[in-house]
Amino acid sequence: EDKVVQSPLSLVVHEGDTVTLNCSYEVTNFRSLLWYKQEKKAPTFLFMLTSSGIEKKSGRLSSILDKKELFSILNITATQTGDSAIYLCAVKGAQKLVFGQGTRLTINP
Amino acid sequence: NAGVTQTPKFRVLKTGQSMTLLCAQDMNHEYMYWYRQDPGMGLRLIHYSVGEGTTAKGEVPDGYNVSRLKKQNFLLGLESAAPSQTSVYFCASSTGSYSSTDTQYFGPGTRLTVL
Numbered sequence: 001e002d003k004v005v006q007s008p009l010s011l012v013v014h015e016g017d018t019v020t021l022n023c024s025y026e027v028t029n030f031r032s033l034l035w036y037k038q039e040k041k042a043p044t045f046l047f048m049l050t051s052s053g054i055e056k057k058s059g060r061l062s063s064i065l066d067k068k069e070l071f072s073i074l075n076i077t078a079t080q081t082g083d084s085a086i087y088l089c090a091v092k093g094a095q096k097l098v099f100g101q102g103t104r105l106t107i108n109p
Numbered sequence: 110n111a112g113v114t115q116t117p118k119f120r121v122l123k124t125g126q127s128m129t130l131l132c133a134q135d136m137n138h139e140y141m142y143w144y145r146q147d148p149g150m151g152l153r154l155i156h157y158s159v160g161e162g163t164t165a166k167g168e169v170p171d172g173y174n175v176s177r178l179k180k181q182n183f184l185l186g187l188e189s190a191a192p193s194q195t196s197v198y199f200c201a202s203s204t205g206s207y208s209s210t211d212t213q214y215f216g217p218g219t220r221l222t223v224l
Contacts, residue, residue, distance in 0.1 A: 009149070032211075034213075042216060043152070045214075048212055088151060090152075099144075099152040099153070100151050
């Protein structure tokens with residue numbers, strides 16, 4: 001059975017800290033791994049990763065994939081209160097996305 | 110260009126009532142999906158469609174039915190609502206799953222409460 005596991009499930013840090021969110025997976029016919037940010041409503045797309053070792057970067061966010069060890073990390077540096085959200089990891093198999101439980105990140109001022 | 114829209118945004122049902130959630134997309138996407146999101150559970154796939162006139166079961170299909178009569182619309186039906194179906198429902202669409210670079214675009218969600 002396809003499975004995506006995120007850790008930690010919840011994280012509270014102070015503004016300015018750096019955080020690392022983890023995503024491990026067991027999915028047949030792996031095609032890609034996606035990270036989403038979910039605030040109050042629908043998830044919004046952050047990154048798609050298909051190749052090992054190639055870092056994707058967008059401002060203070062970055063992500064990398066390890067297809068040998070079957071995991072990905074999402075880093076956020078110099079966190080701001082606007083980074084508070086649920087971060088979802090999803091892995092695309094043959095036809096569907098399988099989502100992890102999400103990490104709820106809270107940034108305190 | 111509205112993207113993915115969902116109606117209604119909120120709904121309260123009594124146990125045993127029926128209702129239909131409507132999802133519409135204007136991106137000419139082939140694939141459409143219905144998810145439910147419960148606290149601590151992430152997003153779970155209910156049903157999905159790989160094209161007009163086709164549907165398939167996802168991870169948690171029981172108690173739901175779907176139809177894709179038109180490419181741009183994907184309907185989710187609850188024939189006899191149960192309190193366990195209280196959740197936030199998200200619709201999504203994508204160009205097609207065989208592309209490794211395909212990503213899903215989500216609607217704003219429908220918050221359903223079943224009393």
